Amino acid sequence: MPTQDDNLGMSTHSTLGSIRRWLRAARDIYEGMYIAPYRSAIHREYLRQHDVFMLMGFSDLLGVPNPIQFYMLELYPSLIEEFHEWHVRMGLEHPPEGGFRCC
Amino acid sequence: MSAIVLLVVGLLAFLTGVMIYSRFIANKIYQLDPDFITPAHEFQDGVDYVPTNKHVLFGHHFTSVAGAAPIVGPGIAVIWGWLPAFLWVVFGTVFAGAVHDFGALWISNRHKGRSIGTLAESIIGRRARVLFLLIIFFLLLMVNAVFAVIIANLFMANPGAVVPVWGSLVVALLVGFLIYRTGAGILLPSIGALITLYVMIWFGEQVPFTLPDLIGFGPTEAQLAAANGDASVAAEAARLDGQRVGWIMILFAYTFVASILPVWLLLQPRDYVNGHQLFVAIGIIGAGVIMLNPEVVAPAVNQNIPADASGWFPLLFITIACGAISGFHGLVGSGTSSKQLAKEPDARYVGYGGAIGEGSLAVMSIIACTAGFAVYLSRDVGAAQGLALWQQHYGSWEGATAGAVTAFVNGVGVLASGVGIPESVAVIFASVVVISFAATTLDTAIRLQRYIIAELGVEYNVKIVQNRWAATGVAVVSCALLALGLDRGAGGMRIWPLFGTTNQLLAGLTLLLVSLYLIRKKRPVWVTMIPMTFLLFVTTWAMLINLSRFFSNNQIMLLMLGAAIFVLEIWLLFEGIAAIRRVRAETIEGPAPQSVTDRLP
Numbered sequence: 001m002p003t004q005d006d007n008l009g010m011s012t013h014s015t016l017g018s019i020r021r022w023l024r025a026a027r028d029i030y031e032g033m034y035i036a037p038y039r040s041a042i043h044r045e046y047l048r049q050h051d052v053f054m055l056m057g058f059s060d061l062l063g064v065p066n067p068i069q070f071y072m073l074e075l076y077p078s079l080i081e082e083f084h085e086w087h088v089r090m091g092l093e094h095p096p097e098g099g100f101r102c103c
Numbered sequence: 104m105s106a107i108v109l110l111v112v113g114l115l116a117f118l119t120g121v122m123i124y125s126r127f128i129a130n131k132i133y134q135l136d137p138d139f140i141t142p143a144h145e146f147q148d149g150v151d152y153v154p155t156n157k158h159v160l161f162g163h164h165f166t167s168v169a170g171a172a173p174i175v176g177p178g179i180a181v182i183w184g185w186l187p188a189f190l191w192v193v194f195g196t197v198f199a200g201a202v203h204d205f206g207a208l209w210i211s212n213r214h215k216g217r218s219i220g221t222l223a224e225s226i227i228g229r230r231a232r233v234l235f236l237l238i239i240f241f242l243l244l245m246v247n248a249v250f251a252v253i254i255a256n257l258f259m260a261n262p263g264a265v266v267p268v269w270g271s272l273v274v275a276l277l278v279g280f281l282i283y284r285t286g287a288g289i290l291l292p293s294i295g296a297l298i299t300l301y302v303m304i305w306f307g308e309q310v311p312f313t314l315p316d317l318i319g320f321g322p323t324e325a326q327l328a329a330a331n332g333d334a335s336v337a338a339e340a341a342r343l344d345g346q347r348v349g350w351i352m353i354l355f356a357y358t359f360v361a362s363i364l365p366v367w368l369l370l371q372p373r374d375y376v377n378g379h380q381l382f383v384a385i386g387i388i389g390a391g392v393i394m395l396n397p398e399v400v401a402p403a404v405n406q407n408i409p410a411d412a413s414g415w416f417p418l419l420f421i422t423i424a425c426g427a428i429s430g431f432h433g434l435v436g437s438g439t440s441s442k443q444l445a446k447e448p449d450a451r452y453v454g455y456g457g458a459i460g461e462g463s464l465a466v467m468s469i470i471a472c473t474a475g476f477a478v479y480l481s482r483d484v485g486a487a488q489g490l491a492l493w494q495q496h497y498g499s500w501e502g503a504t505a506g507a508v509t510a511f512v513n514g515v516g517v518l519a520s521g522v523g524i525p526e527s528v529a530v531i532f533a534s535v536v537v538i539s540f541a542a543t544t545l546d547t548a549i550r551l552q553r554y555i556i557a558e559l560g561v562e563y564n565v566k567i568v569q570n571r572w573a574a575t576g577v578a579v580v581s582c583a584l585l586a587l588g589l590d591r592g593a594g595g596m597r598i599w600p601l602f603g604t605t606n607q608l609l610a611g612l613t614l615l616l617v618s619l620y621l622i623r624k625k626r627p628v629w630v631t632m633i634p635m636t637f638l639l640f641v642t643t644w645a646m647l648i649n650l651s652r653f654f655s656n657n658q659i660m661l662l663m664l665g666a667a668i669f670v671l672e673i674w675l676l677f678e679g680i681a682a683i684r685r686v687r688a689e690t691i692e693g694p695a696p697q698s699v700t701d702r703l704p
Contacts, residue, residue, distance in 0.1 A: 024158075026158075028156050028159045028162065029158045029161055029162035029165075030162060031159050031162065032155075032156075032159035032160060032161060032162020032163040032164075032166075033162040033163065033165070033166045033378050034166075034293075034374075034375045034378055035289075036155065036159050036160070036162065036163035036443075037163050037166060037167060037371075037439075038366055038370075038371040039153070040151050041366045041367070041371075042366070042367050042371075043149065043150050044150055045365065045367070047150070
C-alpha cells in the first residue's frame with residue numbers, strides 16, 4: 001500500500017508513482033488557480049439565467065398563462081429532475097399547485 | 104555573500120516550518136480532526152459550499168492571497184539592509200503569518216464557514232463588527248490608492264509596458280469570449296493568449312507609449328524651490344505630475360467599469376492570463392539567481408540610514424505586511440476557502456502552505472532588490488561604485504518608498520538576463536508582472552469596497568449607497584481623491600506604512616478570535632497570543648512614530664488618516680483585553696447563562 005504523506009500528498013511507494021502524484025497535484029493546483037476562483041460566480045449566473053427559463057416554462061403553475069405550454073411539454077421530462085431544486089431555491093417549500101409531485 | 108545562499112536558507116526555513124511547526128500546530132494546538140464534518144459537506148449547495156480537492160483549493164487560495172504587496176513591502180524595507188527584512192519575512196511567515204492564515208481557515212471551518220467579520224460579531228460583540236468593517240474600509244481605501252500610484256509610476260518609468268498591459272485586456276476579453284461563447288476549450292486559448300502577451304511585450308519595447316500631459320499643471324512652489332529657479336526643470340516636474348494624474352484617472356475609470364462588468368467577461372480571463380505570470384516570474388528569478396549567482400551587494404544591516412527614515416525597529420514590521428503576516432489572507436481563508444475544505448486536515452496544507460508561497464515571493468523580491476538591482480547599478484561603474492549608487496537609491500525614505508518597484512523591476516531584468524532573456528525586454532516583462540498583480544488587486548479591492556460601502560449603507564440605513572452604481576462611484580472617487588490628494592499622486596507611496604498597519608490590525612483581530620476560541624477549548628494559546636501581542640505592540644509604537652512624523656511634516660491628510668487608524672488600533676486593544684477577560688472568566692465558571700429564563704427549573 002502506498003503511504004500517504006499528510007503534508008503534500010507525496011507517496012513513498014515508487015518513484016514513478018510519486019512523479020504521477022506530483023503531476024496530478026500540479027494539474028489540480030493549476031485548475032484551482034484558474035477555474036475554482038470563479039466557479040461559484042459563474043455557477044450563480046448560470047442558475048440565475050436557468051431560473052428565469054424555469055419560471056417561463058412553468059409560469060402557468062403560478063397563474064401566469066403560458067402561450068407555449070404545448071411546446072414545453074416535450075421539455076418537461078428533462079426539466080423534472082431540476083424541478084425540486086428550482087422551487088426550493090425560489091423559496092417554495094412545496095411545489096406550486098399542479099406541478100410535479102417531487103416532494 | 105551569494106544570493107543563492109539567501110534563496111536556499113529562506114526556502115529551507117520555510118520547508119522546516121511546513122514539516123515541523125505546522126505539524127505541531129495541527130496535531131497539538133488546533134487538533135485537526137479528519138472525521139469532523141466540514142461546512143462544505145454539511146451545507147453543500149454546489150455554489151459556495153463545495154467539498155474540493157485540497158490541491159485545487161490550494162491553487163484557489165494561493166492566487167487569491169498573492170499580489171503585488173509582497174513585492175513592494177520588501178522592496179522598501181531593504182533600506183535597513185537585507186538582513187532585518189529577510190529575518191522578518193522568514194520568521195514572520197513561519198511563526199506568525201502562516202499560523203494566522205491556518206488559524207483563520209480552521210476557526211471559520213469550526214463555525215459553519217463564517218467569515219471573520221461575522222465571527223467577530225458572534226464571539227466579541229456587535230461593536231467588533233463595526234470595527235471590522237471600518238478596518239476593511241481603510242485597508243481597501245489605501246490599497247487602491249497605493250496600487251493606482253504604483254501602476255501610474257510604472258507606466259511612466261517603463262513606457263514599453265503600456266502596450267502589453269492594455270493589450271492583455273483585449274486578449275482577456277477574447278479568451279473569455281472563446282471559452283464561454285464558442286466552447287473552444289481552455290488549453291488552446293490560454294496558450295494563444297500567453298504567446299500573444301509575450302509578443303506584445305517584445306512589441307511594447309519597440310513602441311513605447313508616453314501619455315501626453317492632459318492636465319497642464321503649473322509648477323508648485325515646492326517644485327520651483329527644488330529647481331533652484333530653473334523654470335524649465337520646474338515645468339518638466341509639473342508635466343510629469345500631469346502625466347501621473349492622467350494615468351491615475353484613467354486607471355480609476357477602468358476599475359469603475361471592470362468592477363461592474365460580469366466576472367466571466369473580463370476579470371476571470373484577465374486573472375487567468377496574469378496568473379501564469381506569477382509562475383513564470385518566480386521561475387525566472389529562481390533560475391536567474393542560480394545561473395548568475397549574483398553577489399548581495401547591499402549591506403546586511405545598513406549603517407547609513409537616511410535622516411528621514413527611523414531605525415528598523417519597529418517600522419520594519421509595518422513596512423512588510425504581506426510577505427510576513429497579512430490580515431487580508433484571513434478574509435480570503437474565512438471567506439471562500441473555508442467553505443470548500445473537504446477534510447479538516449487539509450487546512451494545514453492550504454492555509455499554512457499558501458502563506459509560505461507568499462513568503463517565498465517576498466524572499467525573491469529581497470533578492471531582486473539587493474542582489475539583482477545592485478548588479479544593474481554596478482554594470483558600467485564597478486561593484487564599489489554600484490554599492491554607492493544603491494545607497495543613493497535608498498538614500499531617503501521618500502526615495503525608497505517611491506523607488507521600491509523600480510529596484511525590483513530592474514533587479515528582475517538583470518536576473519532574467521541570466522536565463523538568456525534580453526534585459527530590456529525582461530524589464531518590461533517584470534513591469535507587466537507587477538502591474539498585472541497590482542491591477543488585479545485594484546479590480547478586486549474596488550469590488551470589495553463596493554460591497555463594504557453597501558453593507559455600511561444597510562447598517563446605517565443610507566439608501567443611496569446601497570445602489571450598485573452609487574456604491575462603486577463612492578468607492579472609486581474616495582480612493583482617487585486619496586491617491587491624487589498627496590502631491591498630485593507623487594506622494595501616494597507615503598500611505599504604504601499606514602496600509603501595512605491596517606493590514607496588521609486586521610491580522611491582530613483574526614489572531615484574537617483564534618486565541619479566544621483556543622481559550623474556550625482550554626488549549627495552549629501562546630502560538631497565536633505571542634504573534635498577536637507582538638503585532639499590536641510594534642504597530643502601536645510604529646504608528647506613534649508615523650503620527651509624529653506626519654505632524655512635524657505638516658502632512659494633514661496622512662495625519663488624519665493615521666489618527667483614524669490609531670483610534671481603531673486602541674479600540675481593538677480594549678476590545679481584545681475585555682474579550683479575553685470575559686472568555687477566561689467563562690471557562691473558569693462555565694458559560695454565563697443566556698438569560699434569566701435559563702435559571703428557571
